[in-house]
Amino acid sequence: MGFECRICGTCxxxxxxxxxxxxxxxxxxxxCCCISTGTSFSAEVDPDKRDRFDDTTFPDQNPTACRFLRPLGEGIIGCTIHTDSxxxxxxxxxxxxxxxxLEGNERGYITGTLALHSSDSSLRDAYDTIMKGISGPGEEAEEQIRAGLIKAGYEVR
Ligand code: SF4
Ligand code: SF4
Incomplete structure (x- = not known):
């Protein structure tokens, strides 16, 4: 199943x-500048989100959050520059x-950058072994990881 963003704003x-x-x-x-990549970009607040952007309560209360993040209603916390982000x-x-x-206990998860988040050392070992055979990101790599984890005795959803 493809990834579906819940627009929760956590990231x-x-x-x-x-x-x-x-x-x-x-x-x-x-x-603006994206510091992690050193990329400069120009961004305009999406016209349909300007009233939300004008309300600075959220960034005032959450000083570590991206300056463009705002509650957008109905529990959604999203990007106000989505078009230009x-x-x-x-x-x-x-x-x-x-x-x-296989007993149904959650052991960890894989992010879109193919990083493993887990405190399970056996899972970490299996993941490290699988990753040695993977050259870069992409659908093929994701399938390799999925197949490798299943082979190592895990359920992957
Ligand atoms: S953490 Fe970010 S990417 Fe993940 S569901 Fe929430 S908004 Fe979407
Ligand atoms: S630009 Fe938008 S998507 Fe990127 S970190 Fe800021 S709020 Fe999140």
Missing amino acids: CMYLGDYIVIEKQTNKYRFD PAQCKYYRCRIMDIFS
Whole structure:
């Protein structure tokens, strides 16, 4: 099953130091820098989100969050510059595989960058072995990881 973002905002809550506003060029347009990649970009607040953006209660209460993150209603916390946001934001996938023991206990998960999050040392060993045969990201790599984990005795959802 493909990844479906719930627009919960969790992944943007600590990105205030990574998506940096360098200059405001008009009320809703900003020159920005994505610090992790060193990429500059210009972003305009999406027209349908400007009333939400104008309310600074959320960034005031969450100083570590990306400056463009806002509650958008109905429990959604989302990006107000979605149209102009950097590619790594648009295509970010927080979780692409959930890994369980055959008894159904959650053991960890894999992120869209193919990183394993788990405190299970056996799972870590299996993952490290699988990753030695993987050259880079992509659908083929994801299938290799999935198949390898199943072969190692895990359930992958
Ligand atoms: S990528 Fe994940 S953490 Fe980020 S908003 Fe979507 S569901 Fe939430
Ligand atoms: S630009 Fe948008 S998607 Fe990227 S970190 Fe900020 S709020 Fe999140």
